[in-house]
Amino acid sequence: MPERTIEAEVAVVGGGIAGLSAATRLAASGADVVVLEARDRVGGRTWNTEIGGEANELGGQWVAPYQSAMHELLEELGIELFPSFREGSHTYIDPEGRSHRYEGHDAPLGDAAEKAFEAADAKLDSMAKELDPEAPWRHPDARDLDEITFESWLRAEVSDETARDLMRAWLAGGFLAKPAHTFSLLQGLWMIAGAGGTFELFEPEQCLAFRVVGGSQMISLRMAERLGDSVVLNAPVRDVRWSEGTVEVEAERVTATARSAILAVPPNMTNAIRFDPVLPAWRMRMAQAMSQGSINKVLAVYETPFWRDEGLSGQGFAPYELVRELYDNSPPSASAGVLTTFLAGENAERAGRLSADHRRREVLDGIAKYVGPRAGQPVDYIETDWSGQEWTRGAYGTSFGPGGLTRFGEDLRRPVGPIHWACTDIAGVGHIHMEGAIRSGRQAAAACVEAVAA
């Protein structure tokens, strides 16, 4: 039974970047707000750990130059960025498993593959540019684009096998975190449109340009600090009772009554809450049609970033390997060496069926192909499989199967009575990134204020 009742004008469920951005905006407009967070910490899909006496991240971390809401928020919160380390040669591992060092931007794919990749990239860009990132389902050809899977498009449009495999690894593995035959071309284009509108902005120099001093969870920690007692941790919301103009949100040990609520949880997580009256049929259909991707983020920790001494950046990719991508994630002072990789989509599923020891061996052997045998002897090895995180259940975010975006896109942000929705998964610009979480939270706050004033 709840032990405490809180009265507020707006109850926000979820203390990730979206929920805290919404609450920050509401509090600034003078509204009385409470945030109920299930975990014993704020930050949701951003989560700091400490390595070499400095912050490092188990979840989201990189900031891109195009992310204007993020840059504005960081300034507001007094948080600084530092450039991600990528000096030296990168590594590309070819279909035969051979490692190649290269400098600059273009991996040595071979002429045919490079040309085919560029041509496919240009085709995707021109389609993505036609989409409104806030409502891709309204494009005149949306239905056609949504019925074809990304895999079928690749097979039809990209004749070079290496280019096709690379593009699949990039968009399906690197962003949707699902196999390319399980989501539509439109869903893939939304990802590109939301991240600045060109495939090029997915390149590490853009998308992974900066890291946050103090770790990305600092963004939520600072917002929560400013909101003070309004943020209640260890408050998993199980029940939401609502009628026009009032809502009662019940968590363990605490109930909040408010005039409206913002559910700032990933769409798949609304299925874990009981609504009374039940949510309308359209909303139930939509939530059931969305599912999370699969990501296991690995941090391999070494006493020093030894690869730097050998002229390696620690960055590389290998579309055919379990360790498909690798980045230097050492703290800014290099007080330790940290390499990070993401087991994504089918790789996460396959690796998840191995014993922990077996998986660790495969991952470390995989990292050694990029930076040499010293990779096999880390001082620490940290995995975070986000599908096993009770309050997220996957990563990087949720997406529909083919046809879902055009069937349910209009419903993604539609309020239900006094209940509004926020989180990166339903954002347009910054979709699935921290940027989208900020924008989505702010939009929901504005919608809430407008609804109360009406």
Ligand SMILES: Cc1cc2nc3c(=O)[nH]c(=O)nc-3n(C[C@H](O)[C@H](O)[C@H](O)COP(=O)(O)OP(=O)(O)OC[C@H]3O[C@@H](n4cnc5c(N)ncnc54)[C@H](O)[C@@H]3O)c2cc1C
């Ligand atoms: C491994 C990984 C790497 C990533 N890399 C990047 C990156 O480099 N750059 C980038 O921009 N983005 C990245 N992302 C994505 C980024 O982290 C997310 O887009 C962003 O953090 C989402 O914020 P959110 O507030 O929308 O959702 P969340 O962070 O999921 O917040 C939702 C909150 O709701 C809470 N909650 C859920 N159910 C309930 C309930 N019933 N009651 C109360 N509370 C509840 C959760 O505990 C959580 O705190 C990454 C994510 C992961 C996991």
